[in-house]
Amino acid sequence: MMSLPLTKDLVLIGGGHAHALVLRMWGMSPLPGARVTLVNPGPTAPYSGMLPGFVAGHYSRDDLDIDLVRLARFAGARVILGAVDGIDLDARQIHLPDRPPVGFDVASVDIGITSAMPDLPGFADHAVPAKPLGPFAQRWAAFRDGTGPASVAVIGSGVAGAELAAAMAHALRDRSRDAQVHLVDRSTALAALRPRAARRLRRALAAQGVTLHENTPVAGVTPEGLRLENGDIIAAHFVTGAAGAWPAPWLAQSGLATQDGFIAVAPTLQSSDPGIFAAGDCAHMTRTPRPKAGVFAVRQAPVLFENLRRRLAEDGALRSYHPQKDYLKLISLGEKSALADRFGLAPSGSLMWRWKDRIDRKFMRKLADLPEMAPPPLPVPRAAGTSDALGDKPMCGGCGAKVGRAALGAALSRLPAPVRADVTPLPGDDAALLLTGGARQVMTTDHLRAFTADPVLMARITAVHALGDIWAMGAQPQAATASITLPRMSEALAERSLSEILIAAGEILRGAGAEIVGGHSSMGDELTIGFTLTGLCDRAPITLSRAREGDDLILTRPIGSGVIMAAEMQGRARGADVAQALASMSRPQGDAAKLLRDAHAMTDVTGFGLAGHLHGILTASGVGARLVLDAVPLLAGAEALAAQGVRSTLYPQNLAAIPGLAPDSPRAELLCDPQTAGGLLAAIPDGATKVRQLRSLGHDAAVIGCIAGDWPGHIEIV
Known part of the structure; x- marks a missing residue:
């Protein structure tokens, strides 16, 4: 069935009870053409009815929390983690600290008190x-x-x-x-x-x-x-x-009509601005005032859901909510x-x-x-092999939906050798060395298909991911061109999305020392973001091929993002673990790269997993390694998901690409988990000192092993 272009933005401000129920109902009956965004300070929202039981010790914290990330995935909504601090009614924008404004056509507020x-x-x-x-x-x-x-x-x-x-x-x-x-x-x-x-x-x-x-x-x-x-x-x-009960201070500055600081709403739950609704404790029902109680938010949800749909579709009169007098x-x-x-x-x-x-x-x-919604049926008749190619689970985005190493290597092997004297491919590295007017310059390209629906977060992660190749070679980022494919949408939504992407990516790239100098945009089936980057080398670049016997192996950030994002796509990951993984992926590593400039060999850990990228260093350097499994840092939740059998779609190819590797535990299997914007992996003397310096900068770095033996590519796991 043909998907319709996106034409309207609905933004739910706050993860209160009414909005949580709206997301569930939206997942069961979405409005085609509407893009839904949930903005909330954290990935979960506590349920007030169980708070006394939690305080008394009858419930755990997990019992108390509503997982908004899972709900949003079910609803097809994007999640923005942040606290709203203002709204511009004229510009139709919602303001949050540390990110571009979020545009809206229709909005709803359920932020509690x-x-x-x-x-x-x-x-x-x-x-x-x-x-x-x-x-x-x-x-x-x-x-x-x-x-x-x-x-x-x-x-x-x-x-x-x-x-x-x-x-x-x-x-x-x-x-x-x-x-x-x-x-x-x-x-x-x-x-x-x-x-x-x-x-x-x-x-x-x-x-x-x-x-x-x-x-x-x-x-x-x-x-x-x-x-x-x-x-x-x-x-x-x-x-x-x-x-x-006190309302959020920004409500009084919003330009909306308020009562004692709470948003005044009509029976339709509309505010003084007909495109903005409010529910729960932050709203004041002007015709039928009631005390602040969760029961009203729960019962407002069906009316709010129906009225948001009607307002977005510009179709039909809105329903009224009639609260009970006693409860x-x-x-x-x-x-x-x-x-x-x-x-x-x-x-x-x-x-x-x-x-x-x-x-x-x-x-x-x-x-x-959450109910499992049936996918649309496959067309009949269809070409043989279609079902096998689709597989039994969605294609992961957390590994960039990469092609496996074997297919990629076979395709690259058919390219003729370069004939230009000023272009030097670096075997095994993802960048090339260029000589431009006597200056050494490295160039690389990387792109990702969206695995989170927030374009700002996706832009930050893609920029960090692409910069990894520059940092790993000891180069200083210089210039970037962007390649962006948006899903089909109206011009208004396209402008909003491109502005969010370019502003967010520009902040990361400029912070790393590079500038966006141009690019290309188009529309397609889904959001993809890519960057081609150049970097300047004031000395010979760090490659894969100079690791030495006795070097320590340093990893600058935890692994496990592939498993977590695969589980998130299947609705099996905890929202808090997803939020931590996304935060890890979006953190730049330029300061870490500066500390590791004297590494003998270095790479960034991405789609081929920690074991695959380590194998690349070992093969290029003609050495082996001893890897201490318990020393490898893991993202929260990754090992538990691996124990449940969750795998990224690239895992089998990553495992098959490393001769002799036979993981015997979920933790060992994570060595082949494909990463996005993963850590830097460096072979370097005196790793303990470097790790202390990295941790002082906030990186969750660790010495995970050492270069040992002259068996090229061999990884001993201890």
């Missing part, structure tokens, strides 16, 4: 707001798992504060018998609950040992705890705030017990906990157990 208390002296320095949930969960886990005396103060005695206090008291019993938890409020506690539910919650707090301080204004937070307005001190090692509150009581509040009833106990646990886990399973 913060419970920080900007007007309370000392809170920013000595307390942890309960929202956003992610940073709070991390800080609490570190405190809970500590040792010694423990005292906690929770500011705000609404339902959220009471749940946190009860959960903290339960969790800290394992740390200290003398643990103290204080729940402090300037007014009457639990005023939002019906009297029966409030009485039962008070009894539960007392049973957990929580000290309740009502009508007790707080004057400030100090390193010792809370300073009250009457001059008393409540000692606390950990202070959090759950009183009230079920299931309140955690610290232990595996909960209190229900609805219709004036307030049952409590373990049965209520099991009910709440079942509801919460069902919600999380909905966002984790």
Whole structure:
């Protein structure tokens, strides 16, 4: 079936509950022609309903987190990891630090709230707001798992504060018998609950040992705890705030109509700008105001999904969201017990906990157990061998979708030898040496098909990947031309995409000392980005052929990106591991290359994997190597995925290209994992000193073995 050109940009700002559900629904019923982008500070979003259970120790952090990277892959959306700090309504652009603006036609905001208390002296320095949930969960886990005396103060005695206090008291019993938890409020506690539910919650707090301080204004937070307005001190090692809700500051500067800083929305969830919607706690429903509660975000999702589609298609009237007047509150009581509040009833106990646990886990399973969407059927009739060529899994992008070494070598062997005296091919290297007016110049080219839908991140990774050949030869990057193929899209989207790509790549290349001097663009089936680069050598280039007996082998960054990106394409990788791999690939290595300029031999580890590129050095130098398997740094999650049988499509060719190599463990198999923008591999004396210097610059470098023996190409794994 013919795919339609992209003509509209939908940007979802924030990974809140409504947007998570919209992504799931979008994956099941996408709107052809619309490009979807999710912008969120991190790869996961915590589910608020399970936070008290996490605080109490009943759930792990993985139980708590919604994996936005997997959801976005399912929805066919690109993910941008970053915190929005502004929006330009006239230019239709969303602003983030450290990247070009993101253009949009339709946008939606679901960024939640913060419970920080900007007007309370000392809170920013000595307390942890309960929202956003992610940073709070991390800080609490570190405190809970500590040792010694423990005292906690929770500011705000609404339902959220009471749940946190009860959960903290339960969790800290394992740390200290003398643990103290204080729940402090300037007014009457639990005023939002019906009297029966409030009485039962008070009894539960007392049973957990929580000290309740009502009508007790707080004057400030100090390193010792809370300073009250009457001059008393409540000692606390950990202070959090759950009183009230504050919107993100940039919303008030957005030009959108707001109510107390929250985006004012109509029943259609549209803001004052008809192309911008909002949902969840960051939105204020002007006609039917409701408290800040996750239940409303969840129920807004179907209406938001339908209205975003209709707005993008410019087709039909929008639906209205009608919130319920009363809703079920299931309140955690610290232990595996909960209190229900609805219709004036307030049952409590373990049965209520099991009910709440079942509801919460069902919600999380909905966002984790994504349905497998059937691929379009193959045409009939078709040429023989088509199914075999397609394979049983998608073609990996993490290895640049490279052709295998055998096919590439056979094709290159048919080229005639160069006849120009000023062009010197370097056998085994990916660059050539040119003599231009007496100056030594190296030239290389590299391109990648997109394995992440964010063009900015893809441009950065491709630039780092292409620069690897220049850095590995000890050259100084000089000039670059770009070759970009965009998927079919409108002129407006093409301009947005090209601007993002060129700005992002230009920053990486200029930071390395090179300039983009031109290039070529076209449209095709998918995004591909490539660069042809030149570099200047002030001395003989570093090649593959001068490694010496006794040299240490240094690797400047972890391996495993091929397995992780292959798993990501199959929906099997953890979003946090994918984010770490992408961050590793997009980090330049010019500073590392400068430290390694006295290497005897060096290469960059890319499509042929660590073992393949090491084999290239050994063969060219006529030596062997001893590789210490446990010393090879790995990206988080890579070994576990390899143990599950995940492989890049290039893995079999990489393994077959190295005679005698027989990996006997998942870790050993990763030696043949194809890398994108991988580390520099150097044969160099005194590797330990170089590694210390590299680590001081932030590189996760390691000595992984040494040059040993004169058996060309032989790799001994120990």
